[in-house]
Amino acid sequence: MLELRNLTKSYSNERRVLDRLSWIFEPGEFVAVMGDSGVGKSTLLNLIAGLDQPDPTDEPAIIVDGTPLASLDDDAATRLRRARMGFIFQAFHVLPHLTLQQNVALPLLMNGLPQGRELDMLDAVGLGGRGHDYPHQLSGGEMQRVAIARALVHRPALVLADEPTGNLDPDTANSILQLLHQELKSSGATTIMVTHSPAAAARADKVLRLTKDGLQVTTVVNPATQ
Template identity: 50%
Template sequence: MADSIIDLNDVRLVLSGNAGPIEIIKGISLSVGRGESIGLVGPSGSGKSSLLMLMGGLEQASAGRILALGHDLTAMDEDALARFRRQNMGIVFQSFHLIPTMTALENVAVPLELSGAPDAFARAAEELDAVGLSARMDHYPAQLSGGEQQRVALARAVVGRPAILLADEPTGNLDGATGATIMDLLFGLRDRHGATLILVTHAPELADRCDRIIRLQDGRIAGAETSRKVAE
């Protein structure tokens, strides 16, 4: 694909189980274009989240090659991968993974502080305002609703202006109305920052908001299609 931002070539993931090695990802090749939004769909156990973790360097491929922004993730050690993610990726999980002893503002500022940004708190405040939490910046996670915590997680994911935004079932722990609001914010932030978005979801209506839908089955790509949004 011209101007691709992520390229996977015959990627495999084998994990150890009680009954021996289990092949989770079975030879996937995929290119994601710069600025594209991809919906990864499929039944539970099909390998969606594992594929996302491989793209983010959170799992190490057992075989094959993964390039992100021209860098070979499969050749990096854990420290190099952590630095690459901090500089180039934002990740949103189903569980919010906020630091309970830090305020919303401090949680969002963490990746910038790790990068040595002098304006970490000003930029964190700007992103919290963008997700509608300007009045909740000094609250701790336990003082926030689930939807508010996910908004903080979204702000933290995009505060570093990442080129790649990965989201693993970001509405999975939220009710329908709150989840819809979070998805509006996610796509709005993606558009605002021009990031490439890769989204794991079980919800067809969310996948349809992406440019392209990749269907997984038993660790393989079972199909790929342009979403109805693009087709229309």
């Protein structure tokens, strides 16, 4: 579903955070990526999303459903990102001037899909009946629930989650992780979750550690035990 080949990324200060990284993520796999701060975890998500570009060395490639991102122009890359990917951010990025229903419906509107599923997703994340509320009426955990609903409403094939519980208290984080795991397994999306939290990583099928030497499997979790 997602293949990475020879990804290298350096910043303007010549600090290299990724060095010829290669990996294959299987369809429907829920993978947690851990690692020390500054090792390039968020950079990796930005590269996969096409929001940043790898260094032009060693013929790097990011291949989504058989399509190399580098073969797409900006418009085509944007269309693929809108249709095939869902994003869950640590800072939520819920739009304050839109209702919860409008926030969750955005991917449907942007992809020209029928509306209505946004109400089902609000129900699924425990916010049924609150579609006309605004983000300022929500707690942090509730806003993260809206972000999850929005990320999954258009049934993306690939979900990228960057520290989705980083700003939440332990009880709320556990509730969000349970919800996220349930919804992702139901949708069958391939998911890559960057996290510092062992509790969050334990929800995944596989835990990878990102180091200067690339991605390394540290734990394979049996989904039946979760």
